[in-house]
Amino acid sequence: MKKGYRYGSAALIALVMSDGARAQTGAPVAPPEVPAGSVPDTAPVAPDAAPAAGAQEDAVADIVVTGIRQSLARAAEIKRQSVNVVDSIVAEDIGKLPDLTTASALQRVPGVQVVVGGNNEIVGARIRGLEDIVTTLNGREIFTGVGRGFSFQDLPAEALAGVDVYKSNSADRIEGGVAGGVNMRLRRALDFKELTLAGSARATYAKEAGSDDTINPAVSALIADRWTTGIGDVAAMLGLSYQRNEYARPIAWNDWTRSTNAAPTSTTPNLQAPTGFAAGTEFGHYERPQANVSLEWAPDTDTTLYVEGLFAGYRGNVLQARPTFRAFTGTSFTATAGDRCEDFGVGPDGYYAGNLRTPENPRGTGTVQNLCNATGYTVRGVEYYTATVANRARTDIFVAATGFNKTIGALTWNTDISYELSKNRNDSFRVDVGKRIAELIQERDVDHEVRAITPGNPMNDPAGLAFTNGMTEDINRSKGTLWAVMSDAKYDFDGVLDYVQAGVRVAKRVASFEQYLGGPPAPGGSFATPVAGAGLPSDLLISAPGVPQMNDGATYLQVDPDYLLDEGFKRQLRTLYRISPDRPGFDPTRDYDARERNYAGFLQARYALSLFGALSIDGLVGARLTRTDRRIVGAGRVIDPATSTSRVVVVDRTTSDTDLLPNASARVDFGGGLQSRFNYSQTLSRPSFSQLNPGLSYVVSYVNTIQNSGSGGNPDLRPQKADSFDASLEYYFGRSNYVSAVTFYRDITDRVVTGTEARTIDGLQYVISTPRNLGSATIKGVEVSGQLFLDFLPEGLDGIGVLGNFTVIDSEVTTPGDRLQGLSLLGVSKYNYNAGFVYEKYGVSARVIYTYRSQYYDADITNGLSLRPIDIPVGLNGIRAAGRLDFGLNYDLTDHITINVAGTNVTGQRTRSFESRPDFVREVRNDDTTYSARRTVQLLRWGAR
Template identity: 30%
Template sequence: MKRLAFMLSVAPMALLAMPAAAQTAPPAQKSSDKPVAEASAVDEVVVTGLRESLRSAQQIKRNSDAILDAVVAEDIGKLPDNTAAETLARITGVQVERFSDEANRVLIRGLPDVATTYNGREIFTAELRRVQLQDFPAQALAGIEVYKSGTADIVEPGLAGLINVRTRRPFDFKDWFVGGGVRGTYNDQTKKYDPNGNILVSDRWDTPIGEIGLLANATYAQSQYRNAVRYNNQDISTVSSLSSVSPASAGHNFRYPHSVGLYNDGGKRFRPSGNIALQWRPNDKLEVYFDGIYQGYRGRQATDNLDVNLRDWDSTIRQDPTLTNVTFVEGTTDQAAGFTKTGGTAPQAFRSTGADHTDTYQGAVGAVWRGDRLTLSTDLAYEDSEYEARNWSFDSAFASAPTVVVKFNEKNGAAFDLPGFNASDPANYLWRGYYERHYIAKGSGVQWRGDAKFDTGASWLPEIKFGLRYTDRDASLIQGSRYAWTLPLKIPLASLPVGQLQLIEDPFRGDAQGFTQYLMPTRDGIAGNAAALRQRSVAALQQQVALNPNDQGYKDALTAFSAPDVPLDVAGAFRATEQSYAEYAQAKYAFDVGSIAFDGVIGVRVVQTLGEFSGTSRVRNNGVTTLVPRTIRQNYTDVLPNVSLRIRPVDKLQLRLGYTQTRTRVDFSALNPALNVDQIIRDPSVPVNPTDPNALINATGSGGNPDLVPLTSNNYDASVEYYFSSTGSITFAGFYRDLFGFTANYTHTVQDPVYGLIRISRPENAGAGKIKGFEVNAQTFLDFLPDAFKGFGVQGNVTYVDGKNQFPSTLVADPAYVRITGLSKWTYNAAVFYERNGLTGRLSYNRRSPWVSYYRQEPDGSQYTGVGVKAVSRLDASLSYDLSKHLTISADVSNLLAKPFENTNNYRPDRTYPVDVRYEGRYYGLGLRFRFGE
């Protein structure tokens, strides 16, 4: 099998999705023959025009034997999206979720458990099993390949599949080459500009010891963001019986969100990255290479939250809120649509500032030897990755409770105002508390593989492959936090060492939300004065201890703040070590029945996994805390077969069938055996009611679950592909997944051998599940148009996915099937593009239908939808022009529609409130790309 890398021009770059693995390759225009870990050798097809790119890509799709799609860049920096995750959103069958103005969760055919590789070898971030795809700047990439089901010769895919991120090597270029670009972006919500840039330098030389090539690439990507959210609390409360309500006819039986508020997520992130590649070809049979990558992330956050309590009473004057002008949702008498609230609890706010970073390094050395019929390859890699975060959160409260006028569904979300409140007066604010956190996660690993491919010379069995792979992974996490509660001291906000107080930014669009700004220190005023805030917290806690000598919580907080840095808590830590051993065999077959051609591959991969997972439980009993180390071990073997068949009845039409099995290992943190346990102390003189389930519980707790098993799936695929011209095709693919073992957090009661009957919140394997669906993709140039319009082309794809799974049998006696969380039934991509006379344009549209975020459990044990997300859509546009063969200017706009993210809380099967309305940024970009050499 040969994997074919192909190049596409800038206009439809992020739209084109086609397989990149082929059984029969078109002739290479130049020799690259670069090895990819656990994949076949690569013959690179260089295509400079969009039409030729589509023609070559279509030929590759016709000849592919792996079920995968790909996006690749014809030139340096020509992936128009900012990150790899954003580009993936345009591929058939792929869905993404966005937060903080970027795609940060990728699903393939509705499944989130995606394995990731870099140039064919496994890559991860810190303690995770996969890399954060948004940390790959798109400017650095040569291509992205999405394996929707695995074959025996690649790294084991996740339940959803595998995403391979590919960069360039020096033998990809004919000679010396220098290329790159600079780009500036403007966010209309932050009103700020950000620089981005990349440069690649490559050369190759003929020397007495053979041909040598060296490539170096550096990339810098930056963005500043601020999302605005107005929300209803998901806790739905019944009006207090002690509240005064008017009109009197409203009664005291209606319900409404416990609070409303603002949540403005903002900050600055920048990602420095770089990679190098060295190739040495001493003769035409042997090649030796080295790959190195550094992937960095730096974040500086400043997130604002204001929470306006609508239900609780004021403890200082023991006053429940008064509700006037109460209105109801049409057709109900128990669901409030809005009211005016006076009295009760004062609003509370925080500004959470943070600084975090990721540093990931991977180096690999390998070799490929190509004989007449036998090809041998090997690859050895080491990776080290660390993620560290610090947070400094400054909490405030209003000095008194202002009047609140609220509507719970105004333009699809909460909207409120505080009439008469002077937001600019510092006297209206008190210091509520100060929080610090320190989080460190690390991961490292060694991986080795060796492969052999044999050309048999037999027409019915043309190729046989064998291979071995070994991995050794370490992962760890430790964290700590401390908090000083200061509100009872009524310390004025203006008296603290945080510099000048300022009104927070107003990032909202439209006029639905009335109250948008209040006083807070700047980000630098908090993070830059952390030492002074710690000293002030110590002084405040000393006062609290003096006023509350029997309160152990204040004493513990004072002890924590007396240390110069946040104490790291061993009870919040875990460590994991894991080794895996894999071997595979795979063969190609081919035969004819009359005029109909049949071919395909059949293989099997056997993987043994050995793991050890350690943590420390925290057990509290009658005010005494005990730390208990716990360790568990796992040892299991997976046998993963794959078989595919392609049928070609006529030249333009072909049919495919495929079957694979996949396994996904559970995340390390979910396997943490440590528990956080509070043992219940009962008065022995009070008899236990045996009919009360709560009366029998000995403890409550939370933690990981060492009994989790890998996620498993049997995958069935079929497709029909019709190619009506050299650049036009219509393809249809259907798929079915029979799966088991999704993991999610649930709260239920179990019998623990140590703690007895315990009500615990922890991850559990869900029951059986099934996913079925189809994908349709079409593309063509509009050659039937008049000559002046022949540069136009269109492409579109649609994916339908129906996925259901059962709740864990430990949670529900007879679990029913429910929709899989995070899965949209429909995903659409459509594009119109143009390329002619150096001008390239693209207009692309993406839409996801609604999905369920998560499920909650009622006190009686029944399940229902907790939060569902409404359909989301985006429209992006780009335009570029070649000033010369060396220089190209470009302009682009992303998120043109700027439609807000919206979700809903179904707190009862027949009752719904909006939750969030999130306004995201619209980005404008201008760029200049350059390339010299070839």
């Protein structure tokens, strides 16, 4: 073949992974290459009978599968061949979706649920409602900071060759995920056969971010080559990417509800109403630089040696402006009564009381009051303040690894040595300014349109503004490291016993965290020191982004957050607030150091046998033995009964746990594309270091509507465990079509949840958040998924495809006597689904997808201040059902240029929360809508070398 250059779309990464071939025939697509230190869980599939020569030629001539369809076909084949229950996304899928990050791409996977973060990005991932996920990168454990999990949004999608979501487990996989695991696959040098140059540039417009000319850029580049030399094949690859995003997310919410009988100036008693209204916008910008490198050497066909590395960074200026109105401080308060009246447990302060006074409990402090709901209120002469928060955040993740893969006859030996360093820092500074305003009119609507109006918008007038509440600094640093060595060997047999595999892993994890959180009250007390005349810059106050639910989006004044990022100005404020101007030191009650060593070994065997006709069965049987030794040192406060004062005491705890995790699976192939699989495995999730921290820390609130709060760890937490069962029936047909149904059941013990409890410390009451082992819970459900391309339609319409998945989950806390017994697990939606259309023809690749998640509860607020009826024994924070519509459109302008336009959340869906039941409206978060345009170019040099 003549040497030359070839151009194509950078989004079609499979193109370069298959030696530049854009076409696929009916042959199965090869599964992803498996990293060192592990073996594929994909079993060989018996090839179909070879077609006649003429038929084969016709297939090659007629069947051309590229782009989105190729990616979906590859994902289906990975699912089909895997012994485990696995769903995958391959590189073309991520590149062709309107998704910028791994987290946003994961929401398309059956059974995966996500949430929208403060900066309007998709964050987190829950597999079948559970967040306890072990995350690996090329088969190696990866984490962010001192946590167990990884922030998926911090790894740009451009860096990935694919993502595999494991919903069942096998002995060779690293333990640590009750819910399952996510393996992110980076591209590797030997994946490329020839010189490859690729690049892309994208511009994104975010609707909430501000002006029409705000464009968020993202660029990526990749270069790879492979050389055949006298010492074998040598390959190198370098990938780079960079994103910068400006964002804004407006929020409006009702404060805790309270009996109006406690409002000193109320003219409408016997109602339950929010004690205030608040709104605000989180805004700012963040950047994500990323680089990954791969060097591989194959001296012969049986040996590969490699060195690879990753850097993923995050730099963000996270700014907030939060106006808050204390409705019960007004000179007059008049509420509008609704038509629903119920009995509430009310304390002397008008807030929730669980300790009710009854004949059996004469010392109870609370009483039962019959209160009607307030649908809105008008308050005059009300206290108002705007909190300005400025946080400078930085995360750096470095991963380096080396190892080899060696085949000696029937023996395959893999060894991998890796190191990760993850550092995170946050410097947050808050100051509040406020005054009394003439009037606030608030509406509390059951349709979640929380709204408020302040006639004349006095928050935009600097006259009368003074410092209020306290100044708060939150300075924290975290650092985590991990050394790990993995080695395994697999010996192939020729018979019913297909292979036997054994391996070991030794890992050393170190984590440290330190923090200062606190600050002084306003100088002279709230509203005592005017902003004007305080000797601060004349341009200190600026206009904050408006919130649609407050004054119809009008701006208001806040302290310029850029000043709060400047250390010189912070010194001025500390002096004004009558404390040392120097940066405060870390608080020992918030610090901890952890050391953890993990030793694991596994043994498993794969069997495969033909029964009769086309019927065959294969599977795995094995077990993983793991031991963890841990030491964690923190500090807590204890009360001296002699003096009734608290003192700091260092707590040093050492714990160990040993677990045997068995697994067994079977896949039955009935022939003709029909198969079924059955999986059992025992899995575990270890508590995070922050949950294990033996320290206790707390903060005194300077705002009378905000409770004193604190948090403490629990060094006696046990790992969560689950017995997991999966069964599926799957049918694969045509060139890239399938339908699948999976049932699953998890029996969970020692699940960790964080609850609240009231504690009295130094005479003050605090609501302390503490993790605990819940006891037992179950989760079960069904996943149905499939995809179908309508090749039978007439020319032009035969490029249409439909795809979708639907998951129903039933979960329940089964711990006898627990306050959550009988309720569903926190964070679990009963239903979620994806439904979409794709079109691929004439150089066009298009996709429209709607993603839906039903209502769920995400927090236990039983001991919070907010009122709730006495017939609701447990207070929970709920999130209403929501769906998002996204689209992506690619068009090949030429053989070497592809353009893409995409949109996310184009219907403008919002996140809406409530307390205990939907008519107790809590919060509205305005999720952003984005539109982007991208151009990709790929240059391939190919030919004989």
